[in-house]
Amino acid sequence: MTDNNDTIDALSHENRTFAPPAAFVAQAHVTDDSLHSAARADLESFWATQASKLISWQQPWDTVLEWDLPYAKWFVGGKLNVAENCLDRHVQAGFGDKVAIYWEGEPGDTRVITYAELLAEVERFSNVLKGLGVRKGDRINIYMPMVPEAAVAMLACARIGAPHSVVFGGFSSQSLVDRINDAEAKVLITADGGYRRGEVFPLKPAADEAVAQTPSIEHVVVVKRGNNDVTMVEGRDHWYHELMADAAPSCPPESMDSEDLLFLLYTSGTTGKPKGIMHTTGGYLTHVAYTHRNVFDLHRDRDVYWCTADVGWITGHSYIVYGPLANGATQVMYEGVPNYPGNDRFWAIVEKYRVTIFYTAPTAIRTFMKWGADEPSKHDLSSLRLLGTVGEPINPEAWMWYHENIGGGRCPIVDTWWQTETGGIMISPLPGYTTTKPGSATFPLPGVNIAVVDDAGQEVEHGGGYLTLTQPWPGMLRGIWGDPQRFVDTYWSRFEGSYFAGDGARLDDDGYLWLLGRVDDVMNVSGHRISTTEVESALVSHPAVAEAAVVGANDATTGQAIFAYVTLRGGQDVDVSTLRDHVATEIGAIAKPKAIFFTPDLPKTRSGKIMRRLLRDVAEGRNLGDTTTLADASVVDELQRRAAETSSED
Ligand code: WTA
Numbered sequence: 001m002t003d004n005n006d007t008i009d010a011l012s013h014e015n016r017t018f019a020p021p022a023a024f025v026a027q028a029h030v031t032d033d034s035l036h037s038a039a040r041a042d043l044e045s046f047w048a049t050q051a052s053k054l055i056s057w058q059q060p061w062d063t064v065l066e067w068d069l070p071y072a073k074w075f076v077g078g079k080l081n082v083a084e085n086c087l088d089r090h091v092q093a094g095f096g097d098k099v100a101i102y103w104e105g106e107p108g109d110t111r112v113i114t115y116a117e118l119l120a121e122v123e124r125f126s127n128v129l130k131g132l133g134v135r136k137g138d139r140i141n142i143y144m145p146m147v148p149e150a151a152v153a154m155l156a157c158a159r160i161g162a163p164h165s166v167v168f169g170g171f172s173s174q175s176l177v178d179r180i181n182d183a184e185a186k187v188l189i190t191a192d193g194g195y196r197r198g199e200v201f202p203l204k205p206a207a208d209e210a211v212a213q214t215p216s217i218e219h220v221v222v223v224k225r226g227n228n229d230v231t232m233v234e235g236r237d238h239w240y241h242e243l244m245a246d247a248a249p250s251c252p253p254e255s256m257d258s259e260d261l262l263f264l265l266y267t268s269g270t271t272g273k274p275k276g277i278m279h280t281t282g283g284y285l286t287h288v289a290y291t292h293r294n295v296f297d298l299h300r301d302r303d304v305y306w307c308t309a310d311v312g313w314i315t316g317h318s319y320i321v322y323g324p325l326a327n328g329a330t331q332v333m334y335e336g337v338p339n340y341p342g343n344d345r346f347w348a349i350v351e352k353y354r355v356t357i358f359y360t361a362p363t364a365i366r367t368f369m370k371w372g373a374d375e376p377s378k379h380d381l382s383s384l385r386l387l388g389t390v391g392e393p394i395n396p397e398a399w400m401w402y403h404e405n406i407g408g409g410r411c412p413i414v415d416t417w418w419q420t421e422t423g424g425i426m427i428s429p430l431p432g433y434t435t436t437k438p439g440s441a442t443f444p445l446p447g448v449n450i451a452v453v454d455d456a457g458q459e460v461e462h463g464g465g466y467l468t469l470t471q472p473w474p475g476m477l478r479g480i481w482g483d484p485q486r487f488v489d490t491y492w493s494r495f496e497g498s499y500f501a502g503d504g505a506r507l508d509d510d511g512y513l514w515l516l517g518r519v520d521d522v523m524n525v526s527g528h529r530i531s532t533t534e535v536e537s538a539l540v541s542h543p544a545v546a547e548a549a550v551v552g553a554n555d556a557t558t559g560q561a562i563f564a565y566v567t568l569r570g571g572q573d574v575d576v577s578t579l580r581d582h583v584a585t586e587i588g589a590i591a592k593p594k595a596i597f598f599t600p601d602l603p604k605t606r607s608g609k610i611m612r613r614l615l616r617d618v619a620e621g622r623n624l625g626d627t628t629t630l631a632d633a634s635v636v637d638e639l640q641r642r643a644a645e646t647s648s649e650d
Contacts, residue, residue, distance in 0.1 A: 014396050014437050014438055014439050014440065015437075016396075016400075016437065016438055017435050017436070017437055018403070018412070018413075018435065018436045018437075018438075019435045020412055020431060020432050020433060020434070020435070021410055021412065023410070024297075024385065024386075024410075024411075024412055024431065024432055025432045025433075027299070028297050028431065028432025028433070029293065029294055029297055029298075029299075029432065030294050030297070030430045030432050030433050031432045031433055032433060033433075035294070035430075035446035035447075036446045038446065039446040039447045043447065043449075043471060044064040044065050045064070046446065046447050047064065047065075047074070047286065047447055047473075047474055048061075048064045048075075050286055050289075050290045050447070051074075051075055051078075051282065051286040051474070054286060054289040054290055054293065054326065054327070055080060055085055055282070055285055055286055055289060055326070056080065056084065056085055056089050057075075057078050057079065057080045057282075058079040058080055058081070058255050059077070059078060059079035059080075059255075060077075060078060061075035061076055061077045061078030061258060061282070062076055062077035062078075063075075063076040063077065064076075065472065067472050069492070069497060070487070070488060070491065070492040070499070071478070071479075072283075072472040072476055072478070073258075073259050074258060074259070074280075074282055074283030074286070074472075074474045075258040075282040075283060075286070075474075076258060076259065077258070078257075078258040078282050079255045079256065079257060079258070080255075080256060080258065080281065080282055080285070081158070081159065081253035081254060081255065081256055082155075082158040082159075082256070082262060082281060082285055082322065082326075083122060083126075083155045083156070083158040083159035083253055084159070084253040085285060085289075085326050086155060086158075086321075086322065086325035086326050087115060087118055087119040087122060087155065087325065088119060088253065090115045090328045091115050091116050091119050095115055095328055096114060096115050096116030096119075097114050097115075097116065098114060098115050098300075098328065098330060099112055099113070099114055099115075099330045100113055100114060100115045100117075100118045100325065100329075100330065100331070101113040101118065101148055101151070101331060101332075101333050102304070102330070102331070102332045102333070102353050103147070103148050103332075103333045103334075103335075104332065104333070104334045104335065104349055104352075104353075105147075105195060105335045105336070106195035106196065106197075106198070106334075106335045106336025106337070106340055107195055107198075111148060113148055115328070118148075118151075118152070118155075120249065121148075121152050121244075122152050122155045122156050122159060123159070123249060123250055123251040124244050124247040124248070124249055124251075125152050125153065125156040125240075125244065125247070126156040126159045126160050126251040127247040127248045127249075127251045128156075128221070128240075128243045128244060128247045129156055129157070129160055129162065129187065130160060130251070131243070131247065132187055132218070132219045132221075132238075133186070133218065133219075134160065134162050134186060134187055135160075135162070136160065136161035136162065136254055137161065137162070137163070137261075138162045138163075138185075138186045138187075139162065139163050139164070139165055139183040139184060139185040139186065139264065140153075140157050140162050140163070140164050140165070140185055140186065140187045140188075140189065141164070141165050141166075141167060141176070141179065141180050141183065141185040141187070141188045141189070141217075142154065142157075142164050142165070142166040142167070142188075142189045142190075143166075143167045143169060143171075143176055143188060143189070143190045143203060143206075143207055143210075144166075144169055144189065144190060144191050144194075144203070144223065144311070144312075145169050145191055145193070145194020145195070145196075145201075145203065145225060145226075145335060146169075146194065146310055146311065146333060146334065146335045146336075147191065147194065147223060147225050147335065148333065149189075149191070149223045149225075149240060150166075150311045151311065151320070151321050151325075151333070153189045154166065154263075154311070154317075154321050155321070155325075157263075158262060159251060159253050159254065160251070160254050161254040161256050161260065163261040163262060163263050163264060164263045164264075165179060165180075165183045165185060165263065165264040165265065165266065165276070166263070166265065166311060166312050166316075166317070167179050167180075167266070167312060168310055168312025168313060168606060168607070169194060169201075169203055169310070169312060170310075170312070170606035171312075171606075172206065173206040173207070173209040173210040174210075175274075176206065176207065176210040177210045177213045177214055178266075178274065179266045179274065179276075180210060180211075180214040180216065180217060181213075181214055181216070182266070182274075182276055182481060182482060183264055183276060183481060184216040185214070185216055185217060186216060186217065186218055186219075187217065187218065187219045187220070187221065188207060188210075188211060188214075188217050188219075188220045188221070189220075189221045189223070189240075190203050190204060190207040190220060190221070190222055190223070191203050191204070191222060191223040191224070191225045191226065192204050192222060192223070192224055192225060192226045192227065192228050192230045193225060193226025193227075193228045194225050194226055194335060195225075195226070195335055195336050196336055196337060197336070197337050197339075197340050198340050198341070200226035200227070200228045201226075202226065202228050202230075203226075204222060204228075204230040204231075205230070207220060208231065208233075211236075218236070219236060219237075219238065220233075220236055220237045220238070221237075221238050221239075221240050221243065222237060222238065222239055222240060223240040223241075224239060224240065224241060256281050257281065258280070258281055258282030258283065259280045259281065259282070259283075259478070260280060260281050261278060261279075261280055261281075261478075262279050262280055262281045262284055262285075263279055263317065264276040264277065264278060264279075264481050265277050265279070265313075265314055265317060265420055267314075267420040267421070275480045275481075275483070275486065275490070276480060276481030276482065276483075277314075277420050277421055277477045277480065277481075278477055278478045278479045278480065278481055279423050279475070279477060279478065280478050282474075283423075283473075283474030283475060283476070284322070284423050284424075284474065284475050285322060285326055286474045286475075287423055287424040287473065287474040287475030288318045288319070288322045288323035288326065288423065288424045288475060289322075289323055289326040289327055290424075290447070291318075291323065291424045291425040291428075291445065292318075292319060292323030292324055292326070292327055292329070293327050294430060294445070295388070295414050295416060295425050295428050295429075295430065295431070295445070296357050296359070296386060296388065296414070296431075297357075297386060297431050297432060298324075298327050298329055298357070300327060300328045300329050300330070302356070303329065303330065303356045303357055304330050304331070304332065304353050304354055304355045304356050304357070304383070305324055305329050305330065305331045305332070305355070305356070305357040305359075306331060306332040306334075306349070306350070306353070306355045306357065306358050306359065307319045307320050307324075307331070307359040307360075308334065308338075308346070308358075308359065308360045308361070308364065309359075309361075309390075310607070313420075313607050314418075314419070314420040314423070315359075315390055315391070318423060318424050318475075319359060320333065323424070332349060332353050332355060334346075334349060338364065338367070338368075339371075342375075343371040343375045344375040344376070344378050344379060346360075346368075347375060347376045347378065347379040347381060348379055350379065350381055350383065350384060351379040351380050351381065351383075354383040355383055355384060356383050356384060356385050356386070357384075357385065357386045357387075357388070358384055358386075358387050358388070358406070359387075359388035359389070359390065360388070360389060360390075361389060361390060361391040361392065361608050362389050362391065362392050362393070362394040362395070362398055363391070363392065363547075363604065363608040363609070363610070364608065365389065365394070365398045365401065365402050365406075366395075366398050366540070366546060366547045367546075367547070368401075368405075368406075369397075369398060369401050369546055369547075369569065370546035370547065370567065370569055370570065371570070372569070372570055373401075373405045376405050376406055377405070381406060381408060382408065384406065384407060384408070384411050385410075385411055386411050386412055386413075386414065386431055387402055387403075387406060387407050387411045387412070387413045387414070388413070388414045388415075388416055389402070389413065389414070389415050389416065390415075390416045390417075390418070390425075391607070391608065391609070392517070392609065393439070393514075393515045393516065393517055393533045393537075394415055394438075394439060395439055395533075395536065395537035395540045395541070396438035396439040396537065396541070397537070397540050397541050398540065399413060399415070399438035399439055400438055403438070412429065412431035412432075412436065413429075413436060413438075414428050414429050414431055415428065415429070415436075415439075415440065415441045415442070416428040416441065417441040417503075417513075417515050419501060419502075420477075421476070421477040421491065421501075422469075422473070422475060422476060422477075422501075423474075423475025423476060423477065424475040425445065426444060426445060426448045426450070426469070426473070427441045427442070427443065427444050427445065427448070427450070427513055427515075428441060428442065428445055429441075429442045429443070430445070430446075437512055439514065439537070440508070440512040440513060440514050441513055441514075441515055442512055442513060443511070443512070443513065444513075447473065448469070448471075448473055449469065449470045449471040450467060450468065450469055450470060450513075451468050451470050451498065452464075452465040452466065452467060452468075452505050452506070452507050452513075453465050453466050453468055453495055453498075454466075457495045457496065457498075460507065461507065462507055462508075462509065463506060463507065464504060464505070464506040464516065465504070465505065465506075466494075466495070466500065466501075466503070466504060466505070466519060467500075467501045467503045467504065467505040467513075467515070468495050468498040468499060468500055468501065469498060469499040469501060470497070470498050470499075476499070477491075502519060503515055503516070503517065503519065504516035504517060504519045504531060515533075516531040516533050516534070517531060517532060517533040523550075523551075523552030523560045523562060525552065525555075525558050525560050525561065525562060525590060525591075530552075530562070530587075530590065530591050532549075532550040532551060532552070532612065533550075534587060534591070535548075535550040535562060535564065535583060535587065535591050535593065536548045536549060536550050536564075537586075538582065538583045538586035538587050538591065539564060539566055539579060539582070539583060539593075541582075541586060542574065542578075542579060542582045543569075543572070544568050544569060544572035544573065544574040545566055545567070545568060545569065545572075545574070545579070546567045546568060546569045546570075547566070547567045547602060548564055548565065548566045548567070549564070549565045549602050549610045549612065549615055550562055550563065550564045550565075550593065551563050551612050551615045551616040551619055552616070553594075553616055553619035553620045554620055555594070561594040561595075562591065562592070562593040562594055563593060563594060563595050563596075563597070563615070563616075563619040564579075564593040564595070564596045564597070565596075565597050565599050565602055565615055565639065566579065566596055566597070566598055566599070567598070567599055567600060567601060567602060568598065576596045579593075579596055580592045580593060580596065595619070597639070599635075599638065599639055600638065601632065601635045601638070602615075602635065603615065603632075603635045603636050603639065604632075604635075614636060615639075618636070618639050618640055
């Protein structure tokens with residue numbers, strides 16, 4: 001990584017720091033080093049303390065951790081039920097009337113669901129599943145819009161010990177087929193359709209197409225949401241509301257082993273076949289409850305928490321369903337897009353529900369920047385006290401914009417690094433304790449051990465390298481469903497004894513961590529390694545630029561050349577040479593993009609990640625493969641047209 005270190009050292013350093021505001025510290029759960037020092041003193045007893053403090057166990061564990069690299073077992077011998085932890089115990093403690101979910105449909109319809117109501121719904125639906133023949137250990141697929149029934153379905157699965165596999169509602173039917181068949185799921189829970197950008201998007205037809213190719217599915221349960229026409233297959237398909245009307249009201253929670261499978265969640269790897277990431281019960285719940293409480297400083301008596309993710313992603317699993325509900329939080333759940341009916345929808349929701357904690361993705365923040373600060377300023381956002389981000393590195397300019405225009409300068413920002421595989425947050429500020437730097441995820445959480453290493457696996461004290469996790473943690477993946485060898489090869493082979501996350505990272509002079517994106521997004525230009533993220537950050541730091549995506553495209557002379565795709569802020573104009581010079585000023589001449597394309601939009605997956613592979617293909621004039629995971633495929637046509645125009649101008 002020598003080249004990389006040289007390059008990285010030459011990069012502009014972020015010198016602004018933000019200490020936790022006194023008013024925040026005065027009420028925060030964590031304001032000192034005590035969690036860190038407890039974890040350093042004894043990792044196992046640290047996690048055991050969290051598990052007994054935050055979770056109710058039907059039977060205590062015998063052994064905190066069995067670590068047979070790369071296989072971990074946490075809280076071995078312990079028994080618990082996740083749904084009981086998320087629902088029953090709060091109701092029993094007198095919080096039955098507390099709001100669990102303020103649900104807001106995209107058209108503006110709303111539902112308010114208390115903990116007692118959510119429990120009743122989950123118990124009934126657990127009986128529905130049992131009535132369809134579902135038994136402990138059977139896998140259930142869930143393919144739903146963002147409606148409360150998605151959470152009900154997940155919790156009912158957890159209650160009866162049937163692992164769920166949620167597939168994001170924006171995925172194609174082919175993606176659903178692959179995931180159902182890999183998990184050999186018995187029941188599919190879906191909906192007629194859901195609302196998106198003012199229209200109903202149908203789900204049931206895609207589910208029907210899929211089920212034609214999934215021999216394991218015996219029953220399909222359909223939630224009525226879109227009121228769109230659907231075909232129901234006699235004996236196989238059932239309306240949710242009809243089954244619920246006939247279901248018995250009470251269903252005791254199954255006693256689950258701490259290491260029983262809680263869910264599978266499929267995520268893409270470097271090959272075409274998605275990996276079924278396995279998460280189990282006791283360790284996972286401990287990890288998400290602990291991080292949700294301490295990273296978001298949750299005070300359940302007064303906070304209104306809102307995570308804008310979809311339940312189809314790990315963020316929705318850990319920080320909409322399991323973490324917040326385990327902690328008895330009151331939260332907002334929103335069905336639709338941020339720009340319906342107007343670009344201020346999110347801010348209208350924050351104002352309406354007096355949201356105090358808001359968790360979203362950097363790509364959303366950059367979109368908000370593009371729409372302009374006038375949108376949030378139409379609303380009273382004074383209820384907000386903490387902001388979070390997840391999913392990709394946040395460039396300092398987006399961080400500052402978020403801080404000033406959404407947080408009103410008073411809210412700490414937690415930039416949280418983690419993965420589907422880690423189950424919960426691993427690297428993040430503790431908002432009442434950590435001094436933040438815009439763009440840095442700062443430090444590993446107490447209980448998490450990392451090392452930044454070079455190509456040879458040697459720890460790097462300062463500068464760039466690969467992010468590895470050096471000790472087991474409770475929320476860690478337990479395997480890849482049906483493919484133990486891939487589990488070992490993907491995560492545990494690159495650096496001996498450590499988990500390799502696939503991300504590059506840099507440690508600055510003060511020991512702060514800067515996540516540099518996936519290592520496969522690192523370019524090599526004339527023998528210099530340059531992070532796409534750093535070039536993007538440089539581009540976005542220009543006042544005219546809203547968003548930028550950078551890829552390394554093959555180049556006969558320099559190995560790779562930097563291609564940049566840029567969207568401008570509303571009403572702004574700038575020419576290519578000015579932007580190239582700007583990057584040179586920010587990073588150095590080696591980082592100057594060879595070509596810059598202006599585009600009204602960037603191609604993104606439905607979870608908001610920029611599809612760099614596709615941009616590389618456009619840059620290299622290649623035929624584009626499968627684009628079904630794109631949020632908006634027309635963006636690609638536009639990009640190709642512009643790229644062709646530019647090359648004919650050359
Ligand atoms: C990236 C999402 C920088 C990273 C929870 C990781 C981040 C991948 C951050 C996992 C962050 C996530 N800063 N990069 N705060 N958070 N990433 O599995 O590359 O959808 O490996 O999990 O997102 O994506 P996944």
